[in-house]
Amino acid sequence: MNIFILRHGQAEPQKTTDEVRELTNKGREDTKRIVAGRLTELQSITQVWASPLVRAQQTAFIATSYFPVLKILTSELIIPEANPAAAMSWLQSINQQNLSILLVSHQPFVGELVNKLCGKPPGYYPMGTSSLAAIQTSVVAADMGELLWLDHA
Numbered sequence: 001m002n003i004f005i006l007r008h009g010q011a012e013p014q015k016t017t018d019e020v021r022e023l024t025n026k027g028r029e030d031t032k033r034i035v036a037g038r039l040t041e042l043q044s045i046t047q048v049w050a051s052p053l054v055r056a057q058q059t060a061f062i063a064t065s066y067f068p069v070l071k072i073l074t075s076e077l078i079i080p081e082a083n084p085a086a087a088m089s090w091l092q093s094i095n096q097q098n099l100s101i102l103l104v105s106h107q108p109f110v111g112e113l114v115n116k117l118c119g120k121p122p123g124y125y126p127m128g129t130s131s132l133a134a135i136q137t138s139v140v141a142a143d144m145g146e147l148l149w150l151d152h153a
Contacts, residue, residue: 002044002100003091003117003135003145006034007110008051008059009153010129018080023058030130030153031062038151039066041134044100049073051080051105059130060104080106084113085142092140114150119143128152 009027023031035042045067050060052074060072077087082105091101103110111127117135118125119142125133130153137145 001091001095001137001140003137003140004042004045004100004102005110005114005127005133005135006031006059006063006102006104007127007129007131008053008055008104008106009062011055019053021053021055023055027055027129028058028062031059034130034132034151034153035063035066038132038134041149042066042102044098045070045102046098046100047073048102048104049075049078050103051078052076053079053106056104056106060102063102063104078103078105078109080109082109084109084116087113088117088140088142095140114147116142117145118147119145125150126152 009023009031011021048064048070050056050072064070077090114125114133133150134148135145
């Protein structure tokens with residue numbers, strides 16, 4: 001399984017609630033640049049999952065604009081405070097030989113997920129806004145993934 005993990009682009013400051021924060025122009029441009037720079041590698045994506053929060057949905061929309069046949073699926077399992085172990089169990093349950101998935105989410109979740117999958121301590125691989133990581137694994141579990149690359153905006 002190939003797992004691409006994209007943190008949402010830069011978002012506007014806190015509004016009435018965290019859930020409704022939108023991407024800034026910089027966040028949109030950074031995301032476009034990061035995704036466009038890895039189009040060859042991302043061609044294998046078969047599913048796109050995003051957190052239900054507005055900024056993650058907007059980031060996923062930018063990513064899928066390069067792959068119009070893909071629909072954005074939404075999951076509460078990848079919200080900012082989600083449990084990486086629960087997400088890994090879910091990913092393992094849908095794991096198929098040729099599955100290539102893009103997850104669009106937030107900190108601290110994305111950082112915890114990347115580091116747990118790759119067997120690294122917290123904070124080892126930083127995930128700033130619009131950061132995009134590629135992990136390859138045959139079993140979706142802690143310490144079983146190999147980080148192929150990590151790009152930052």
